[in-house]
Amino acid sequence: MFRPKTRYVALPSPRAGVGEEIDRLKCPKCDTSLEPARLTTALGVCYRCGYHFRLRAPERIAMLVEPGSFHEEDQQITATDALGFKDSQPYSKRIEQSRASTGVNEAVTWGEATLAGHPLVIVCLDFAFMGGSMGAATGEKITNGIERALHNRVPLLIISASGGARMQEGMLSLMQMAKTAAALGRLGAAGVPYISLLTDPTMGGVTASFASLADVILAEPGAMIGFAGARVIQQATYETLPEGFQTAEFLWQHGMIDLVVPRPELPAVLRQLLDLYIKNGVAKDFELQPRANASAPTPAVRG
Amino acid sequence: MTDNGSIAAATWEQVELARHPDRPYALDYIHAIFGNFFELHGDRLFGDDHAIIGGPAALDHRTVMVIAQQKGRTTAERAMRNFGMANPEGYRKALRLIRQAERFQFPIVAFVDTSGAFPGAGAEERGIAWAIAENLVALAQARIPIVTLVLGEGGSGGALGIGVGDRLLMMEHSIYSVAMPEACASILWRDIARKVEAAQALKLTAADLKRMGLADEIVPEPPGGAQHDYGMAADAAGAALRRQLATLEAVAVDRLLENRYQRYRRIGAT
Numbered sequence: 178m179f180r181p182k183t184r185y186v187a188l189p190s191p192r193a194g195v196g197e198e199i200d201r202l203k204c205p206k207c208d209t210s211l212e213p214a215r216l217t218t219a220l221g222v223c224y225r226c227g228y229h230f231r232l233r234a235p236e237r238i239a240m241l242v243e244p245g246s247f248h249e250e251d252q253q254i255t256a257t258d259a260l261g262f263k264d265s266q267p268y269s270k271r272i273e274q275s276r277a278s279t280g281v282n283e284a285v286t287w288g289e290a291t292l293a294g295h296p297l298v299i300v301c302l303d304f305a306f307m308g309g310s311m312g313a314a315t316g317e318k319i320t321n322g323i324e325r326a327l328h329n330r331v332p333l334l335i336i337s338a339s340g341g342a343r344m345q346e347g348m349l350s351l352m353q354m355a356k357t358a359a360a361l362g363r364l365g366a367a368g369v370p371y372i373s374l375l376t377d378p379t380m381g382g383v384t385a386s387f388a389s390l391a392d393v394i395l396a397e398p399g400a401m402i403g404f405a406g407a408r409v410i411q412q413a414t415y416e417t418l419p420e421g422f423q424t425a426e427f428l429w430q431h432g433m434i435d436l437v438v439p440r441p442e443l444p445a446v447l448r449q450l451l452d453l454y455i456k457n458g459v460a461k462d463f464e465l466q467p468r469a470n471a472s473a474p475t476p477a478v479r480g
Numbered sequence: 481m482t483d484n485g486s487i488a489a490a491t492w493e494q495v496e497l498a499r500h501p502d503r504p505y506a507l508d509y510i511h512a513i514f515g516n517f518f519e520l521h522g523d524r525l526f527g528d529d530h531a532i533i534g535g536p537a538a539l540d541h542r543t544v545m546v547i548a549q550q551k552g553r554t555t556a557e558r559a560m561r562n563f564g565m566a567n568p569e570g571y572r573k574a575l576r577l578i579r580q581a582e583r584f585q586f587p588i589v590a591f592v593d594t595s596g597a598f599p600g601a602g603a604e605e606r607g608i609a610w611a612i613a614e615n616l617v618a619l620a621q622a623r624i625p626i627v628t629l630v631l632g633e634g635g636s637g638g639a640l641g642i643g644v645g646d647r648l649l650m651m652e653h654s655i656y657s658v659a660m661p662e663a664c665a666s667i668l669w670r671d672i673a674r675k676v677e678a679a680q681a682l683k684l685t686a687a688d689l690k691r692m693g694l695a696d697e698i699v700p701e702p703p704g705g706a707q708h709d710y711g712m713a714a715d716a717a718g719a720a721l722r723r724q725l726a727t728l729e730a731v732a733v734d735r736l737l738e739n740r741y742q743r744y745r746r747i748g749a750t
Binding site: 254259260262263264265312313314316317320342343344345346347348349350351352353354355356358359360361362363365366381382384385386387388389390403404405409410413414416418419422423427431432433 | 597598599600601603604605606607608609610612613614616617620621636637640641644656657658659663664667668669674677678681682683684689692694740741744745747748749750
């Protein structure tokens, strides 16, 4: 499946030691041996071929927001084994191991921050924690972030990196799709802008809920994005999948995302979007307009 | 308590019953419960998906909007219905019906019966995830009562794509899961043969969902399963739908929507 160890890169961040320490690493795409210091300067983008390494949530956030502006919320919230789930090992043990190896309590980190002078809520998934999968606690933190953006009337930025719903929490995971979507429905109805950034990989129930429900959808080059995995599709249909299937570029061609943005250009793109959407989107005295007023039950009489 | 192996075997029996080829499908229930069902076709964007059907139908004094996943009975029909696995067009047709139901103030009755959304290259190209996500929002916000009944299999996001509402009912031998046991076994155990263990671990039976507070009501089936007596199964389903709709129709719409929001909001809340 995934080879996280070779794909993460440690960037300078206020939380040293969180990223993987690798002396010398190979680019999975062009096989070049990369110098960590140079790779770090390049924001985790291969300086030979442009391959975007995966980032941990704290590094990602530190890379985007104004220094010192990020205030993390819900840091203590962590997964619980509500089902008593056990595969090759108990889920409770997996949670413990993930917490120990990643240094975070869940697959998502969120808080308030400032970006290009604009206050916003930033929510960032972390693929290193159980494949960024969405369990009940993950969905809870994401929904808290969405509700904070609604409450503060500040834009929302969600950065996704996830294999989808977390199997080990069964239906409680699946229902987080409905929960996050319902919260985003309220955010959208209130005219608060939401920008979604899809990074490698964004799949399954995450793509089919909050990640694709944004006003503007951005993606990093080469990111794998989709619903069903390529292997599942091939097993089910025996189809020959086209070159570049489910990459960010492929989805852009099919009209599913607005822009593929190389990592170094992200701050400028986000600044441009925030400048545009905040002036027109969130007025200071904006009143919540329930959809009731727009679609009052007047029986339509046609023709 | 019995040992783990026999619990797993009993759970697997439920999975097989939920998938029983003679089990009544959505159209069997629709024709038994409703009058005057008029099937609407097409998503007005690309095509018509026969894995998701729907349209207005009469239930006592009112018109309801039926949205349902339909499996096929014969080989030809199975192919036509794509084994109940919808493409984006199916979800977008459902969206069209949700909007229409809201406009005419028809309550929605949704019948879930799918192993999942269709895993195909075309489905990905046409944004299956986008289509499902949009329905989650539309259903969360639709200003009409919505009752969902799982008939057989409730599989993953493909089920949820027509499955958000005010009440979740499950036929006694139906299942509802974040992933089908085969998929779960292949992901977590890397061995599809572990599907029986996976089924047990996932807590996917109607009784499991009721216990977790996710399902509101279990609709009793005839002894041995709904395949033994379609009429009896449909009568029980019809009675449950009528009762739940009557309760929901008495609730002011703003309250109804707030209750629906909280229904999902509390799942996994700390």
